[in-house]
Amino acid sequence: MDQNTKDAIPNQIEDMQAEIHHLLPWLIHHGMDDPQGLLRFACPDPSDPIQGQLTSKSAAETKDLAVPEDSMPIRDVINEFYSITRSRVLTHHPKFFSFIPSTMLPISWLADIVVSAANPHLGGRLAGSSCNLVEENLMTWFITKIGFPVDDAVGLSVSGGSMANFMALTAARDEHIRGVENHSRAVIYVSEHTHFSISKTARVLGFSPDQVREIPGLQPDVLAYVIRNDKKAGLVPMAVVTTLGSTVSGKIDPIPEVAEVSREHNIWLHIDGAYGSSIILSPSHHELARGIEKANSVTWDAHKWLFSSYGCGMLFVRNKTSLMRSFSAHSDFLDGSGREAEAEFWDLGLELTRPARAIRLWFILRVLGSHQIGRMIDRGIDMAKEFETRFRSLKDWSVLSPAQMAILIVRFQPEGKDETDIDGLNQRIADDALEKNIAAVQIVRFDGHSCLRMCVINPRLASTDPESIVNAMADIAIDSLS
Template identity: 65%
Template structure:
């Protein structure tokens, strides 16, 4: 099989999969290309048949079948696709994925991850400094996306603010009408009921402060506030600085869901729109939304790395002992043990384009939105 793959590589690189106009064209469509193609009943039957293979096929045939499967889809990276904002992948991101997947590093810890581990830690420290977090005290790590980052942030908030299990039913999480649904999903998975999610319109600070006082008086435990930096529907931003003041005065964890909007921190002209994120306890940031990577490249940043270690460090006979206070491994700070080199995707793009150009591209996006 290795020889067969080797013989196909020139064709794959030069011409792409059969029945397509090349992998690069597929990854980065032209404006005249079709945006959406939905499968016919016949297509569905064919794919269902292909989905449960029994006999081995040649790599060439498998490539053809793969192309036929991917043919029906919504090309969310299409230049004229504006329905929602999951990915703005650049050609360089596709190239990065190809190379990184060939190396297939395990970035769960420093032994297997080695230099990829060093790059991720250094890159996350640099991005943490852009947020305003201390590089020495904060932790940043790549995750699959905003949903996972939000889940881990709420877990850390629970374990710090409401450490006793018997009090979990008293916890309250404050959100706005624009808060992403992954927050309520994470809360449910963590064992919180619907009545423990308090929605405050626009997270208006005075209304928020009053609700917190009322909940405390009723014997509940205000646990976390989730502010939004770039809502899914409109890109709106909650008043983060004022919300942070309320959170600090009431000893409540402040999480900022910046999956979409946190990239504004790399803008030379509009970074001020993220004012107040430096006061948060945690921040979600997706590179696959506005930093031009392919899917599955999210990030979580927490101001105090020990909060993540409290929730996720564990002991095992085949790993080094967890709970180190200085040199935490990524498996000490994450739900995952086996981790792909997601951060290397982002590194590749930042290295190839430079942060100044990335900032200019973000600026252009804001100006286009203003013009629209």
């Protein structure tokens, strides 16, 4: 590289910065072919399409755009990005009820912009400084809500529930399984509602499928019986994984009773509350998290029910030393960098370069306040019950799983139709509701049937929507019989 080229690069970056300065007003107010610009992008109108179609033509164009060889004007790339994102599902659309919808609010988008502009490094105190202090104290605040001992417990932000579950079971393994000879004898106990990330974690940690035992409903007496028999057989009970709000039905395992069994047998109790832990902040329904304070570890996703954008999860562990045993490591690169004797965040998890997820969450909570967050959570639960009431009033509709944690499962099952036909009718209702932009509902298998599942947590859902959406779905059901 010649000297002129070397000198030109900083000047080019300065030119880019100036261009961005002029582009920002356009981007916010008029960009992306929309009069409301990015605000509309981050907060879609109920009339906006829930799903864009990826045609063969748009797929080919997207593949061409994915090759980043030549320099392009920033405005052109922004418009390219907009064309790419036309062909997607808006999971933060107020009428998207599939999976666990994104509850991202405009303030979440603003938090992303502000925090990413500062680009803080939260691996350790040397680089993170005051930002690390905010994460530490924010996590302590959550710890008090869970009910863990403040002096011993620790929390940290992670990418999401799957990573939190992985780290928790790694800590459980390292605490209860000593020696290679015990590894093949370890047992993890789960229910039929357990998230698939647990079985994936078990596989990554070197456990075979038969070392993950499914106990229906995690019935405490059955669990205790199985544990006793496993011990007699020379096996090593390692962990029990309970679910606080399953992604299918909102089901909550009997956490207080399972906690007693775990305590009696000295087994690590992990609560996967990726979805449901937020109920702790609900002023009306916080008792649904009863027993969470007895866990060894808790998973909590802010991007599910704390209104953050994606990539913001948390892990809480009763005893900080459990994570340090599994993840702390010495390095010539780090040990000479002025690090303190006290644990750094990089000692508590896999990541060294940690993005400022917790600062994004702090920003949201600081603006909204935990009381408003709690009211928004309560509203989602109330709206799901309103949907349930309206479905129950319809002929030929059944509620297979009542509204739990803002999730309900219904099924259209008219008389005179066999199971195969009814499954097809429910699939058609889901397809037509999406095509007509009424709602995105999810087809799931529940109790052996194809059913319609709805997760109703988007705070932008209008109070009149349960009536209009249920009536529209009922009309589709009637039309499907003709």
